[in-house]
Amino acid sequence: MSEFIVSCQGVWKVYGPKPERIIGSPDAKLPRAELLEKTGCVAAVRDITFDVAPGEVFVVMGLSGSGKSTLVRCITRLIEPTAGKVLIDGEDVVTLGEERLRDIRRHKVSMVFQHFGLLPHRRIVDNVAFGLEVQGLDKEERIARAAGVLQTVGLGSWGDAYPDELSGGMQQRVGLARALAMEPEIMLFDEPFSALDPLIRRDMQDEVIRLQKEVEKTMIFITNDLLEALKLGDRIAIMKDGAFVQIGTPEEVVAHPADEYVADFIRDVPRAHVLTARAIMEPASAGDGRTYERDIPHDTVVQDLLPLVVNSDLPLRVMDGDRMVGIVDRTAVMEALIEDRA
Amino acid sequence: MATLHAPPETELANEAIESPPLPIHRVPASPWRRRMVWLGVIALAIAIGLRLTPGFPERLVVDVGKVFDGFQSWVIDHNKTSPLFVYFFTPIKQASKVLLDATTNVVQRMTFLGVIVGAAALAGVGAGWRMAILAAVGFAVMGILGLWESSMETLALVIVSVGFGLLIGIPLGIWAGRSDRAEKFLRPLLDAMQTVPAFSYLLPLVLLFGIGAATALISTLIFALPPAVRLTSLGIRGVPPTALEVAGSFGSTRRQTLTKVQLPMAKPSIMLGVNQTIMMALGMVVIASIVSAPGLGRDVLDGLKLLNVGEALNGGIAIVAMAIVLDRVSFAWSLRDRRRKPTIDVLGRSFTYRQAAAVAVVVTVAAVVVGREVLRQQVWPENLTVSVADPANAALHWIEHTFSAVTNSISNGLIRFALNPLKNLLLGLPWWMIAGGAGLFAWKVSRRVSLAVFCTACTAAIGVLGMWDLAMDTLSQVLVAVVISIAIAIPLGVASARSDRFQRTLKPALDAMQTMPAFVYLVPVIFLFQLGRVPGVIASVVYALPPAIRLTDLGIRQVPKETVEAALSYGATPRQLLFKVQLPLARPSILLGVNQTIMMALSVVIIAGLIGAGALGFEVVYDLTHSLIGRGLVAGITITLLAIVIDRITQAMGMERRVLLGPVGTGGVGWWTRFKAIPVRRASGPRDDVLDG
Ligand SMILES: Nc1ncnc2c1ncn2[C@@H]1O[C@H](COP(=O)(O)OP(=O)(O)OP(=O)(O)O)[C@@H](O)[C@H]1O
């Protein structure tokens, strides 16, 4: 057993004639457009490797067409990967038989879709109970369980309605409830909120955060909205033309973008909201006799440091627990803010 | 996580609803238990019903036929004097005769060479050189079969009726496309025109116009009009509102908007309407041979009447050849896109359209001149004909001999285990039980009392008209044909939706089946099953298959991809996916297919009156040929009533609330649900663009 619950190793998905021949050949290195020109194949996902620890929220973000949906579908083989390994709880999904694969889909992983994927001919409870029904649970039990889950997403009284009677946000809560009803270890989200308007999107994000705290699921979350990625992700992977260009914590990504593409992405992010004391501090492990205005936890965001340094000339001491890790002074804070402008 | 500032506690979701105590969701009783109860009730009702007085009591019958006969006498007495005839019907009759004669005359004077070359040239300019070859070969086939003259008579009838159909239909369609009021006004009329089977048109027209070309022409016109109107209106309504806003914002007048925006953008749809109008016209022209319309229909009809199956086959093949030419050429024409390809290529050379048209005219004129002056031959030369009649008759005997064991047992089985029991059941129940049952069923599927009352009344009216027994006979044949047809079609549709390969294999067969007029289906089946009800049922089954297959396929393929993925991602097996997701979501489409199947089966079962299927169809044919106009009209009305009841009920089935509102309510199927009843062809493929656009 590995310490990771999901682990992708060298996953490829190539569309087109005889896709296997591309992998391992020199063509595999070509940019997408050239590859298409030369071989008629599209490499939707190329050589993706990452691990997700239990309870982690792993966000994949990228522009439209970068291969996010394809990647997330490769995890449960809704799309058959062309090459690579996908380990779930140490078991390679790619080589599984149909029977066992269905088992995993029924018990371990469940997914929330961009356009909800609800069944219009079924009541809300029956939609939520769909996964349980497929497992063969009897009617009374699955409806009772579905009703319970509906309650947790705040739609307790809507069970007898039909999907078309609900707003988009409510429908996605149903999608969420349907996934939760399976009591999966892993939840996959494919741009679940991009069809919703901004206010509702924010509510839904909070809902996910709340759920994550309550039920401690592992989540793989696809989005094309950087703020959403920063808000939800423990780690973020940035995808471009089928490949990851950077994986890191939100802070790492914002503080040290790997290349132009990522830098471009984060340009409009208010850094003060993301950067923490740790990212801008001057590392130091022991007091040098200076006096400090006060101690601050290392994950305080710059935004919150501002009032402290403005009101005092003394530097701040950055603490990780009981241990001192660095020093932040007014200049450092100002520099961080100025970079934000530029 | 959440390194970003947590937003202030939002008042929880403006849409999440304050929750009352944990609600108890109704766990619906198993649908199977409910169904068993229903079945039990029905069985009990039937058991009781069979002990009551069966059928419709004689004393309630009103002899409506007498009224019509009276009207006919009045017509005979007054058609020289009444202003209605002198100034209206008679001029129409004469005008259509003159027009038809003139067209026939022109076609004949062009000589066979001129017609073949002209058709090829026209097809070539409109639809490319492949279609030119197809047209030439198709017309040559008619000549080779020795049916040149009949073919030209049929062609003339088609040309004139299509000409009028478009002349009337396209303006009506434009009107309906631009005015909601017009659409509302026209829709029930068009619905009615498309619900009433072809046979019923003939009688009243015979009453007004007598037997002959005028009746044939006008009935064809009525039959072929609806698709032209509907598809024109649909095309115009399909123009995106932004395009209209743009036109408006630049100050276009209504007329400019029409000619510069709406019509050009609606063109693909209108052209499809032309294609459909042509095919409907051809289908009706051959049926109109019953009222002495000249042409290929007559050849088939005579063959059938004289039991000279070979002769009928000869005519049938010629009709098929004409159907294929007209359909493929006009369809290819409707797909042509000049913007993308401003030239036509012949043998590697490119010509502009103007050049091509000029060449076509010159070549045609030359061919006409050669035909008239050099060959001096109007019809296809006799010594170049090959009739299939004799070999076909020989083959018939061989088939009868070889397969009679199989076909006889199919025949007997169908009669003993399906047709007769059902007919006896329908005839053994009291009329009010059947009428009431129709009403109840209508209510059950629509929850509309008005529809229930309407269906009951229409069914009862059949009894009042004195046609109860014949109608039950027809109904039993239709039901048997429909059940068989659906039982074959839905599995095929499912298979076709699941495999692109299978869909591709099936496509040419379905296309071919949908090109042939219903009439033609009668010929091969009597090869195998002789005369009677069985060949009628078999022909109906075959004729009615394609729409149900295609609409099942379409319905399943239209299930949103994400919904399918969702089901799979929760671990549904292929079987669960089919029964819990795909079939339920495809339901409106499938039920529309069922509706189409029933209407098509009904139309063939009635035409099968010509080959001894008896019942209402035979009644109409018999009355027509024996001048029993009153009785024939009553039979025609009965057919119409039957068709309307069946149509309304099956349509209501497809429109149940729950299914209509789903994502399948729009797009191709939604279109069908709204406009229905244009024979479904190429449900997938190029036409989809037209439908969705
Ligand atoms: N069935 C297919 N056949 C061929 N190419 C495909 C197929 N499905 C996806 N692609 C290609 O793969 C690439 C990645 O598609 P994908 O849907 O995974 O992107 P995405 O990142 O999810 O984009 P979006 O944000 O728009 O959902 C695209 O360039 C697309 O053209």
Ligand SMILES: [Mg+2]
């Ligand atoms: Mg996507």
